[in-house]
Amino acid sequence: MTNSSRYDILFEQVKIGPVTAPNRFYQVPHCNGMGHRFPRSLAKMRGIKAEGGWGVVCTEEVEIHPSSDITPFNQGRLWDDSDIPALQLMTDAVHEHGSLAGIELVYQGLAGKNHYSRLPTFGPTNASVMGGYPMQARAMNKRDIKQLRKWYRDAAIRSKKAGFDIVYTYAGHGLSILMHFLSRTHNDRTDEYGGSLENRARLLKEVLINTKEAVGDTCAVALRIAVDELLGKNGGGIQASAEGSDIIAMLAEIPDLWDVNISSWENDSQTSRFAKEGFQEEYTKHVKSLTSKPVVGVGRFTSPDTMVSQIRRGVLDLIGAARPSIADPFLPNKIKNDKLETIRECIGCNICVSSDNYAAPIRCTQNPTMGEEWRRN
Amino acid sequence: MTNSSRYDILFEQVKIGPVTAPNRFYQVPHCNGMGHRFPRSLAKMRGIKAEGGWGVVCTEEVEIHPSSDITPFNQGRLWDDSDIPALQLMTDAVHEHGSLAGIELVYQGLAGKNHYSRLPTFGPTNASVMGGYPMQARAMNKRDIKQLRKWYRDAAIRSKKAGFDIVYTYAGHGLSILMHFLSRTHNDRTDEYGGSLENRARLLKEVLINTKEAVGDTCAVALRIAVDELLGKNGGGIQASAEGSDIIAMLAEIPDLWDVNISSWENDSQTSRFAKEGFQEEYTKHVKSLTSKPVVGVGRFTSPDTMVSQIRRGVLDLIGAARPSIADPFLPNKIKNDKLETIRECIGCNICVSSDNYAAPIRCTQNPTMGEEWRRN
Numbered sequence: 001m002t003n004s005s006r007y008d009i010l011f012e013q014v015k016i017g018p019v020t021a022p023n024r025f026y027q028v029p030h031c032n033g034m035g036h037r038f039p040r041s042l043a044k045m046r047g048i049k050a051e052g053g054w055g056v057v058c059t060e061e062v063e064i065h066p067s068s069d070i071t072p073f074n075q076g077r078l079w080d081d082s083d084i085p086a087l088q089l090m091t092d093a094v095h096e097h098g099s100l101a102g103i104e105l106v107y108q109g110l111a112g113k114n115h116y117s118r119l120p121t122f123g124p125t126n127a128s129v130m131g132g133y134p135m136q137a138r139a140m141n142k143r144d145i146k147q148l149r150k151w152y153r154d155a156a157i158r159s160k161k162a163g164f165d166i167v168y169t170y171a172g173h174g175l176s177i178l179m180h181f182l183s184r185t186h187n188d189r190t191d192e193y194g195g196s197l198e199n200r201a202r203l204l205k206e207v208l209i210n211t212k213e214a215v216g217d218t219c220a221v222a223l224r225i226a227v228d229e230l231l232g233k234n235g236g237g238i239q240a241s242a243e244g245s246d247i248i249a250m251l252a253e254i255p256d257l258w259d260v261n262i263s264s265w266e267n268d269s270q271t272s273r274f275a276k277e278g279f280q281e282e283y284t285k286h287v288k289s290l291t292s293k294p295v296v297g298v299g300r301f302t303s304p305d306t307m308v309s310q311i312r313r314g315v316l317d318l319i320g321a322a323r324p325s326i327a328d329p330f331l332p333n334k335i336k337n338d339k340l341e342t343i344r345e346c347i348g349c350n351i352c353v354s355s356d357n358y359a360a361p362i363r364c365t366q367n368p369t370m371g372e373e374w375r376r377n
Numbered sequence: 378m379t380n381s382s383r384y385d386i387l388f389e390q391v392k393i394g395p396v397t398a399p400n401r402f403y404q405v406p407h408c409n410g411m412g413h414r415f416p417r418s419l420a421k422m423r424g425i426k427a428e429g430g431w432g433v434v435c436t437e438e439v440e441i442h443p444s445s446d447i448t449p450f451n452q453g454r455l456w457d458d459s460d461i462p463a464l465q466l467m468t469d470a471v472h473e474h475g476s477l478a479g480i481e482l483v484y485q486g487l488a489g490k491n492h493y494s495r496l497p498t499f500g501p502t503n504a505s506v507m508g509g510y511p512m513q514a515r516a517m518n519k520r521d522i523k524q525l526r527k528w529y530r531d532a533a534i535r536s537k538k539a540g541f542d543i544v545y546t547y548a549g550h551g552l553s554i555l556m557h558f559l560s561r562t563h564n565d566r567t568d569e570y571g572g573s574l575e576n577r578a579r580l581l582k583e584v585l586i587n588t589k590e591a592v593g594d595t596c597a598v599a600l601r602i603a604v605d606e607l608l609g610k611n612g613g614g615i616q617a618s619a620e621g622s623d624i625i626a627m628l629a630e631i632p633d634l635w636d637v638n639i640s641s642w643e644n645d646s647q648t649s650r651f652a653k654e655g656f657q658e659e660y661t662k663h664v665k666s667l668t669s670k671p672v673v674g675v676g677r678f679t680s681p682d683t684m685v686s687q688i689r690r691g692v693l694d695l696i697g698a699a700r701p702s703i704a705d706p707f708l709p710n711k712i713k714n715d716k717l718e719t720i721r722e723c724i725g726c727n728i729c730v731s732s733d734n735y736a737a738p739i740r741c742t743q744n745p746t747m748g749e750e751w752r753r754n
Contacts, residue, residue: 037414072449072736115737118749133735358510359449359736360492372495 007304007335009311014055014294014318017220017256019165021100021318023055024311025332026296028259029104029168029224030322031060032362032371033355036077039086041361044374046101047093049325053332056166056318057094058102059087061175064155066117068107068177072359078105078155084162091163102166102222103159107148109177110137110186122148124180124187124194145193145203148177152207153214160215166257167219169208172226174264178204179226182247185236197243201250208254216256223255226263228283238263240283245290252291259296259320260284265353268298269323272348277306285315296320302327302345304335326352327366384681384712386688391432391671391695394597394633396542398477398695400432401688402709403673405636406481406545406601407699408437409739409748410732413454416463418738421751423478424470426702430709433543433695434471435479436464438552441532443494445484445554449736455482455532461539468540479543479599480536482529486554487514487563499525501557501564501571522570522580525554529584530591537592543634544596546585549603551641555581556603559624562613574620578627585631593633600632603640605660615640617660622667629668636673636697637661642730645675646700649725654683662692673697679704679722681712703729704743 014021027049034042049057062076063069077083087103094101110123111130121129122144123137140148152169159167171178180186181203187194193202212221227244231237238244248258261268262283270279278299287295296318301307310316324331327346334343344366352370355362361371369376391398404426411419426434439453440446454460464480471478487500488507498506499521500514517525529546536544548555557563558580564571570579589598604621608614615621617639625635638645639660647656655676664672673695678684687693701708704723711720721743729747732739738748746753 113735115732115735118740355492358490358492363495 007308010304010307010319010332011336016100016166016222016294017216018218019100019220021055022098023053023332024307024318025054026056026318026320027054027058027325028296028298028320028322029058029060029102029170030326031073031075031353031356033074033359034361034371035060035074036083036086037074038361038374039089041371041374043089043093045362045371046090047096048373049329050094050097050099052328052330053336054099054325054329055332056100056102058166058168059090059104061104061106061108061170062087062155064105064107065151067114067119067122068109068112069114069117070108070112071114071116073356074359075106076103078103078158078162081158084158087159087162087164095163100165101163102168103162103164104168104170104224105152105155105159106170106175107151107177108175110180111175122177124177124189127186130174139189142191148203149206149210153210156211156214156219160219165219166222167211167215168222168224168259169204169211169255170224171204172224172261172263173268174226174229178207179263183238197246198250201247205251205254208251212254220256222257222259223251224259224261227260227287229263230267240286244283245286248287248290253293255293257294257296258287258291260287261298261320269350269353270300270348271350272300272346275300275348277301277303278310281310281315288314288317294318298322300324300346300348302331302343304340323348323352326362326364326370329367384685387681387684387696387709388713393477393543393599393671394593395595396477396597398432399475400430400709401684401695402431403433403695403697404431404435404702405673405675405697405699406435406437406479406547407703408450408452408730408733410451410736411738411748412437412451413460413463414451415738415751416466418748418751420466420470422739422748423467424473425750426706427471427474427476429705429707430713431476431702431706432709433477433479435543435545436467436481438481438483438485438547439464439532441482441484442528444491444496444499445486445489446491446494447485447489448492450733451736452483453480455480455535455539458535461535464536464539464541472540477542478540479545480539480541481545481547481601482532482536483547483552484525484528484554485552487557488552499554501554501566504563507551516566519568526580526583526587530587533588533591533596537596542596543599544588544592545599545601545636546581546588546632547601548581549601549638549640550645551603551606555584556640560613560615574623575627578624582628582631585628589631597633599634599636600628601636601638604637604664606640607644617663621660622663625664625667630670632670634671634673635664635668637664638675638697646727646730647725648727649677652677652725654678654680655687658687658692665691665694671695675699677701677723677725679708679720681717700725700729703739703741703747706744
């Protein structure tokens with residue numbers, strides 16, 4: 001058995017709703033310090049991942065409205081039609097290599113501070129915003145919720161116009177208002193959007209269905225969701241063994257794709273010192289038993305044998321990667337072409353994230369050209 | 378005696394080298410979170426200060442070369458000719474109201490991290506850069522120094538092209554390589570740029586003279602310098618009672634204007650809780666005895682009587698202000714038009730600076746339109 005046939009399974013197509021991924025290599029959404037500020041740099045970087053064999057290449061968080069702006073971080077922006085051309089640079093670059101382009105729409109709610117727009121921040125409840133800035137979020141009333149659903153819908157339609165194949169509904173990392181509604185910690189509403197899990201999940205479900213109605217004819221609709229917050233039984237967080245599974249069971253067949261990980265970001269992006277390749281399996285392995293839809297998950301995957309094992313054992317359908325695709329955009333092609341010894345493995349140092357925190361284009365200790373693709377051609 | 382005649386002295390012209398300030402109200406350089414990123418917002422904000430009666434309106438720090446880029450902070454940028462038009466928006470807006478426009482050129486050296494440009498950082502000595510980012514600055518050799526002097530000279534010429542009337546040489550706040558060379562703490566060179574104060578001041582003096590030679594025919598050349606670092610006798614810092622005065626005596630007649638304050642930024646921008654109006658007088662009052670050139674200094678001045686007293690007692694020639702000009706861009710005109718009761722006084726809360734730290738346009742608790750002048754017209 002040659003390497004190439006041994007890894008053939010990784011290069012099988014995967015149907016995701018109305019679209020088809022050319023293989024199982026899936027670059028999940030990840031920040032990069034470029035976002036709306038450096039659209040050409042960003043498009044080139046994403047395009048190179050497609051060139052390197054990633055069958056799906058996604059954006060970072062993309063703001064859908066100025067009332068949830070993520071300044072000072074350079075994230076994507078889709079506030080109105082004028083933001084479409086910049087995002088189209090990215091979809092064109094990805095499509096050029098036959099890959100699918102995905103967009104992660106976000107409304108940060110309690111995690112947004114609106115330093116640029118200066119608009120009031122919304123949350124499920126009247127509460128301080130996260131992150132230490134002295135600002136108060138206002139509880140959404142029914143009119144606000146209706147408005148927010150429209151903003152999501154408008155953004156989905158604009159995403160389709162910009163050429164995206166996969167449109168995300170995002171409820172992960174503690175960074176989305178949909179997750180804040182879902183959370184017992186952040187949601188103490190007494191109306192039909194608070195209380196039971198069904199009520200707390202109502203807004204998420206509505207947005208998901210609205211997105212499918214708006215663009216589901218030609219776009220796959222993915223749901224990225226936190227299955228565990230690692231806060232333990234009494235910490236008030238989502239647990240894979242409890243509501244983290246219940247919510248998947250509840251929405252099982254609605255999204256075209258489940259993109260699952262653990263929250264918050266620090267848990268999701270653990271360093272190699274403390275977390276081995278595939279470390280999220282214990283939290284995500286049950287997901288496939290709850291849905292017939294394809295599942296993508298992450299775990300700093302760089303070894304093709306580990307990837308194959310994830311597929312064969314029925315843990316995942318698609319091999320999700322953020323950091324490994326940064327350390328080596330050509331990882332899939334290197335596996336395909338039997339050049340395993342040339343793979344640059346992610347060492348989990350997280351300097352990529354430090355760049356994002358400095359609002360500067362992403363860099364990587366293993367891949368010095370990361371973030372420089374456009375500027376240095 | 379009417380108010381207006383009592384304050385007449387504040388509206389006297391002041392000759393600064395080849396240019397003349399229309400009055401004594403001088404907006405010293407200050408950051409604003411807009412810089413090169415929001416040039417139209419910035420020009421409008423500076424223009425409104427000129428409209429409000431500030432006779433001199435300066436920029437923030439303006440980077441002269443990509444090897445000292447201040448990402449993630451939104452400062453000015455004058456890397457090459459292509460940056461001139463954006464700065465010209467500002468000089469045009471200031472000139473429209475008959476005021477002078479000043480530019481603060483900066484090369485941050487040890488305080489620069491080059492998150493965007495990724496170029497090596499320079500310092501007087503091989504040393505870690507300031508601010509906790511794991512990066513090493515390289516000691517400048519003679520060729521580097523020659524190159525740096527050229528960068529300063531080129532930037533001065535570009536400043537003149539952009540329409541500036543006053544060009545700064547900056548050695549304040551611990552944020553300029555010229556101050557790092559000057560500092561016993563940062564400079565342990567053994568060549569003619571290290572050792573004695575004369576040697577440590579050599580680069581500063583050279584840049585100052587080069588700037589005068591380059592643009593001094595039509596532009597005033599200002600020297601902004603830290604006279605004290607409040608580190609005490611044994612702290613290794615500059616002291617007004619020691620080298621802080623010696624350096625002024627040494628360069629006394631070279632600049633056309635002395636802009637003096639205390640360092641670092643935290644000392645310069647003290648809050649109202651701990652520092653009264655005019656709090657810098659004890660450190661700057663000796664400057665005028667060392668030079669015949671006009672002197673500008675700051676101290677959160679909002680009271681016209683205090684301002685008049687500073688002039689009459691020979692402490693300052695020009696009333697410098699950053700924060701008071703943010704809280705009330707129309708402060709000079711309100712004094713002129715005898716509307717003292719409508720002055721919005723700076724309360725020293727420093728939320729202006731927090732915006733800069735968030736890389737977002739400046740805001741002010743006393744002046745909600747600050748930073749919004751362009752966007753909301």
